[in-house]
Amino acid sequence: MSVAVTGSRGYLGSAVRHHLRSVGTPYQAGLGRLEGLAPGSVRCRAVIHCAGALRSRPAHEIWHANAAVLAPLLRAIGPDPVVVLASSRAVTAPPDQQDVYGLSKRAAEQAAALHPGPLRIIRMTVLAGPSPAGLGGSFVSRMTDAALRTGTISIPSHDHRVDFLDVREASAVMAAVTDPSLAWPGQGPIDATSGPLDLAALAHAIAQAVRETTGRRIRLTRTCLPSSRHPPPADPAQWAALCAHAGVTPRPSLSTIRDTVHAHVTAREKSNDRD
Known part of the structure; x- marks a missing residue:
């Protein structure tokens, strides 16, 4: 069975799609509007979820694209496939620095945690x-x-x-961790x-x-220059272990x-x- 890729026309999703094609992994993209997917309608062995909205979009679009679509997507793929979620380090920002983008990514992680199958959360820098x-x-x-x-x-x-x-390194790792037998270093999400x-x-x-x-x-x-909204650089040790x-x-x-x-x-x- 193939790997489903959401957001396959976007910056990260297109890199994931290109990598899967380059290594000969069957994939399916263009799933349509995720909130309209029928339960059990997506047959796949894994899904790499790259779809989402950045801070430049209106708040309601950010919340919808980053958080609201997770539940229908998980119902569409069923309980068994591996879920690889492209999250963000914005979820680790202090409460007084949280914005709708970080909150939407946190909500996405919480929704994905309900998936009974293998879950890989990668918090992107x-x-x-x-x-x-x-x-x-x-x-x-x-x-x-x-x-x-x-x-x-x-x-x-x-x-x-x-x-x-x-982005090519990130896409290669995301594709690799669709293998459920691959060791996942540490517990919980990993900072990329x-x-x-x-x-x-x-x-x-x-x-x-x-x-x-x-x-x-x-x-x-x-x-x-204005201060950045990005959290301080993370420890690269876990990401290096995952790459290995x-x-x-x-x-x-x-x-x-x-x-x-x-x-x-x-x-x-x-x-x-x-x-």
Whole structure:
């Protein structure tokens, strides 16, 4: 039986779909509106649930897409398939910093916990790198775009630690853990993270990758930037253990940066050719 993928046209879901195709795993996508699925209507051995809404959407859409659709989806697949849920570290934010996005992801985890079959909850950090759906809206992509458009990258005037994860690495692990026999390190959800990085060093790496690709020199400027809604970088030990169990080789941050820069440059060249 195949693996069902929700949100298969999105940034993460399209990367999952591409990975399943590349390793020859049968999959089904395009399930339709999840809230309209009939009980028992989706025949699969596992479901990778990537569908959802980001903070940029209205509050009611966030809640519906992230939380409300879980119950009908679980009824549609039945009690036996493996459920792999793409959650978010936003659920770990302190109560005074919670927003509707984090609350909706927490509600999704609670709904998924009612599934009697195997459950894998992966709390995503910022995802970066190219996927079939594009380059996403990560700070890595935004900094690259700013460098190419303006020749400048703005970084905070104070030390700032961030983390991100290559979307292709995340998709490979999510596909691997659909195997119910795969060991799941630790208890409960696992944070997907490559570990903390200094934002200024990250900006320097992007500037260097742009120079290597285009020959342009990029200027870094210090500025006051708003605080991030993302929790502090998580301990990467559990994610590293899960990658090892899944047979997935982590992608170095510099590799993700270079691929992001190359994809941005290629997209700009194609746009200029059309103009």
